[in-house]
Each structure stands twice: as structure tokens, then as C-alpha cells.
Amino acid sequence: MRSNQPQDITNITEDREFRAFHTFLRTARNYQEKEIYNATYQAYVRICDELGVKPEMSDDVLAVMDEQPEYQLYTWCYRYLQQFKYCSPDFGMQPKAHAEADRIVKELDAAAAVSEKAGLLKLNPKIDYPDYYKLADFHQHPGGVWDDEVDGLVYELGRRTTRPWEEDPNDLYRLMYSHLPKGKTFKRVLDWGTGQGGMILTWMEGHPEAEAYGVDISGPCLKLVNKRAMERGYKIHLSQQDVEKLDYPDNYFDLVMFTFMWHEIPPGPTKRILKEVERILKPGGVCFGMEFLPQKGSIWSEAMAHTLAYANNEPFAPASFKYPYCETAKEVGFSDAKIVWYDEIMTPLPTDKWTPPQMMYPLYTFTK
Ligand SMILES: C[S@@+](CC[C@H](N)C(=O)[O-])C[C@H]1O[C@@H](n2cnc3c(N)ncnc32)[C@H](O)[C@@H]1O
CATH class of the missing domain: 3.40.50.150 (Vaccinia Virus protein VP39)
Known part of the structure; x- marks a missing residue:
């Protein structure tokens, strides 16, 4: 049941759990892009100092960062928060959309038929x-x-x-x-x-x-x-x-x-x-x-x-x-x-x- 949105707007049902999932995602992604990103840079500068190296190309930078926990955490978050966002079986956007696909596709198709006839689509x-x-x-x-x-x-x-x-x-x-x-x-x-x-x-x-x-x-x-x-x-x-x-x-x-x-x-x-x-x-x-x-x-x-x-x-x-x-x-x-x-x-x-x-x-x- 879609209680929180006008009936003519096509969407998945945004229940409290789904909204909370998105709040979590936003917070985690912001943490990744600010705190972890900054910590990765700080650690990189520190390690270069400690080792006395001065990378000249981005591949050299990656070699320095490869074993750095901050960089590993940043990369892991990038890859798996995104997978979690799309695929989490309970809340992920794709399973949620699939669960309501019959209705959603009917709404999209009905609108498409009107616009195709009008020459707009x-x-x-x-x-x-x-x-x-x-x-x-x-x-x-x-x-x-x-x-x-x-x-x-x-x-x-x-x-x-x-x-x-x-x-x-x-x-x-x-x-x-x-x-x-x-x-x-x-x-x-x-x-x-x-x-x-x-x-x-x-x-x-x-x-x-x-x-x-x-x-x-x-x-x-x-x-x-x-x-x-x-x-x-x-x-x-x-x-x-x-x-x-x-x-x-x-x-x-x-x-x-x-x-x-x-x-x-x-x-x-x-x-x-x-x-x-x-x-x-x-x-x-x-x-x-x-x-x-x-x-x-x-x-x-x-x-x-x-x-x-x-x-x-x-x-x-x-x-x-x-x-x-x-x-x-x-x-x-x-x-x-x-x-x-x-x-x-x-x-x-x-x-x-x-x-x-x-x-x-x-x-x-x-x-x-
Ligand atoms: C990263 S998305 C950008 C979408 C949108 N402009 C935005 O900023 O959110 C790239 C889009 O380009 C479309 N695309 C990629 N290659 C294309 C191609 N050869 N011809 C037409 N569309 C293409 C994809 O289907 C996708 O929707």
C-alpha cells in the first residue's frame, strides 16, 4: 500500500524502513567522502614522509596506499555500500522495485502508450x-x-x-x-x-x-x-x-x-x-x-x-x-x-x- 504519496506518482513504497535505510546510506557515504577520504590523505602524506618517497605518478601513489588501512576502508566502502544500496535483499532499491514491478511497469507502460501515440516518445x-x-x-x-x-x-x-x-x-x-x-x-x-x-x-x-x-x-x-x-x-x-x-x-x-x-x-x-x-x-x-x-x-x-x-x-x-x-x-x-x-x-x-x-x-x- 502506498500511503505516503499521491497515487498518480510512480514510485516504490517508501516505508519507514526504506527511508531509514537511505538515511543510513547517506550518512555512511558522507562519512566515507569526508572523514575516511581525509584520513586517507593524511595517512598518505605521513607515509610518504616516513618512507622519504615522493611519488611522481598516480600508480606510485596507489602503490604507497595499497597497504594503508584508511585507503582500504575507503575503497571497500565505495564498492560495498553501493552494492548494499542496490542489492540488499530487504531494502535494496532493486529488490524493492522488483517486489512492486507489476504495478510500476503497468504505470510506466500506460504513460508510454499515451506519449508514443502523441509522438512524444x-x-x-x-x-x-x-x-x-x-x-x-x-x-x-x-x-x-x-x-x-x-x-x-x-x-x-x-x-x-x-x-x-x-x-x-x-x-x-x-x-x-x-x-x-x-x-x-x-x-x-x-x-x-x-x-x-x-x-x-x-x-x-x-x-x-x-x-x-x-x-x-x-x-x-x-x-x-x-x-x-x-x-x-x-x-x-x-x-x-x-x-x-x-x-x-x-x-x-x-x-x-x-x-x-x-x-x-x-x-x-x-x-x-x-x-x-x-x-x-x-x-x-x-x-x-x-x-x-x-x-x-x-x-x-x-x-x-x-x-x-x-x-x-x-x-x-x-x-x-x-x-x-x-x-x-x-x-x-x-x-x-x-x-x-x-x-x-x-x-x-x-x-x-x-x-x-x-x-x-x-x-x-x-x-x-
Ligand atoms: C552516467 S549516465 C548520466 C545520466 C544523466 N545525464 C545524469 O547526469 O544523471 C550516462 C547515460 O548515458 C547513456 N548512454 C551511454 N552511452 C550512450 C550512447 N551511446 N547513446 C545514448 N545514450 C548513452 C546511459 O544510458 C545513461 O543514461
Whole structure:
């Protein structure tokens, strides 16, 4: 029985135990990302001092940290809190969603049927998933975000504790939007790799008149976004496609925006994908997005970013840290391509002696 939520909102039953589970997860993940992360850095600096070593590459940093209990604890927490979050038989998001799958899938399918008829949702059940997409269960989402009808909902629930220090994960998009190039009008916008849809749904809050689009290769994710759009009364054109070959016309969008896409795409198809983005943008249009990267110039941060990649099944992240996106964007035809770094757009972190280097969230702006 769903007593605590409106009947027309698709969700799992969020009983007290489930909410308490999430409170535990948030607290544990915050502890991991603050106290254990800081302790790992302190121990690393101390051991380097004691051994008189000065690592020059991130692999050397990892060699120093390998037997360090603080680092082991950090890595263990990363891997197993995430598994616990998805798979715990009593509270995990996937078993919870499966227990109510009959109802949830019926609700998603009913909404999808309406939108397909209205031409707002285009699904392609025969889509050819690239091998790289099927290679790993990204962020340890069991089976990936595409092969199970409840995947969109599980992805949305999981996002609550992906960056556990955020009360509202959509604040990240609001922050991004405040840094969009000024003096341009973005009428027709595409959320490129829309996932659980937070980005385009947040855009619609501020631009209900926008001609909005979302593309993703995952059908279950798009069905969830479609349901959320209907619940909020938004009109969003959603389409299941591979970003390497899109069916939008040339010169179509004013804005193509993205979050956290590059680290899931290997270097091989990246140039072709960037060319495809350039093709669908109008002259003067903007591709604008965010990714995560190790802190510039810090091999310790790079080592921790590689740790995240291994612990959280992100096999292409290390290659993405080194990929020359701006140079490649210019090669495929963008007239300008730049990165604005986190510390240039936000208040810099305190410079306490023990503040460890943090992961960064740079903004990419490619102008056609
Ligand atoms: C890390 S998620 C990011 C989702 C969302 N933008 C966010 O920030 O939460 C990456 C998304 O890209 C989609 N994706 C990955 N490769 C793709 C491809 N080749 N074509 C279309 N979508 C793809 C995945 O299905 C997933 O939803």
C-alpha cells in the first residue's frame, strides 16, 4: 500500500524502513567522502614522509596506499555500500522495485502508450547496444540501466546518494544553468544522455515554454522520464537512440546539454560522437555540460579518481580524464571550445593544511 504519496506518482513504497535505510546510506557515504577520504590523505602524506618517497605518478601513489588501512576502508566502502544500496535483499532499491514491478511497469507502460501515440516518445526495442555499453554494470547498477523495466526508477532512487552531500541532486543542474553563456536564446534544447531525466526536468522548471528533447539509449530510463514529465505536465520529446548516430536534422538545436556522459564512453567513438553533436547544433548553438575529473595537477586526486573507476565499475573513466575534448571539438568543426574549472565557478574550498585535493566538476562549453 502506498500511503505516503499521491497515487498518480510512480514510485516504490517508501516505508519507514526504506527511508531509514537511505538515511543510513547517506550518512555512511558522507562519512566515507569526508572523514575516511581525509584520513586517507593524511595517512598518505605521513607515509610518504616516513618512507622519504615522493611519488611522481598516480600508480606510485596507489602503490604507497595499497597497504594503508584508511585507503582500504575507503575503497571497500565505495564498492560495498553501493552494492548494499542496490542489492540488499530487504531494502535494496532493486529488490524493492522488483517486489512492486507489476504495478510500476503497468504505470510506466500506460504513460508510454499515451506519449508514443502523441509522438512524444520514440522507443526502439530493437536498438543495437554498442559493446562498450554492455561491457560493465556502470556504477554497479546490476545489469546496467537498460535491461530491466524498472531500471529508470532504480536509477532515480540511487541518485539520492550518489553525491551524498547534496540534499537535492538537481541543484547541480541549477548551478550549471547559472553558468550558461549569456546573451543567447535557447529555444530548442536537447538533454543528451538524459538517464533518469533530472537535467531536462530541471530545465523545464525554469523554461516551461522550451521545446525540449531528451535522448538516451536506455528504453527503461526514457519511460521513467516520460512518466515524470507527464506527472509535472511537461511536454518533452524523448527518443531512444545511440548518440553516435542520431536521427535529428542538421542545424536543429540551440543547446545540447549533458552531464556525466564522457566517462561512460570509450575514446574510440568519441570523435564521431562529437561530430554528431556539432551536426545537430544550429550555427552559434552551444553544447554545454559537466563531467568529473581529478583535480588539475594532483596525482593523489588522480589516484583516487582511478580508485572510484575501479571500485564503481567505470572502466572508461581513466581514459576520459586524459581525452582532449576541447581540441577534438575544434577538429570536428566547433568554432570555440573551453573548460571552466570548478574552483573558478564556485567558492574555493578552504585551504586548511589537511584539505585533500578534491574531485572537480568542470563545465564544458563548445560553440558551433
Ligand atoms: C552516467 S549516465 C548520466 C545520466 C544523466 N545525464 C545524469 O547526469 O544523471 C550516462 C547515460 O548515458 C547513456 N548512454 C551511454 N552511452 C550512450 C550512447 N551511446 N547513446 C545514448 N545514450 C548513452 C546511459 O544510458 C545513461 O543514461
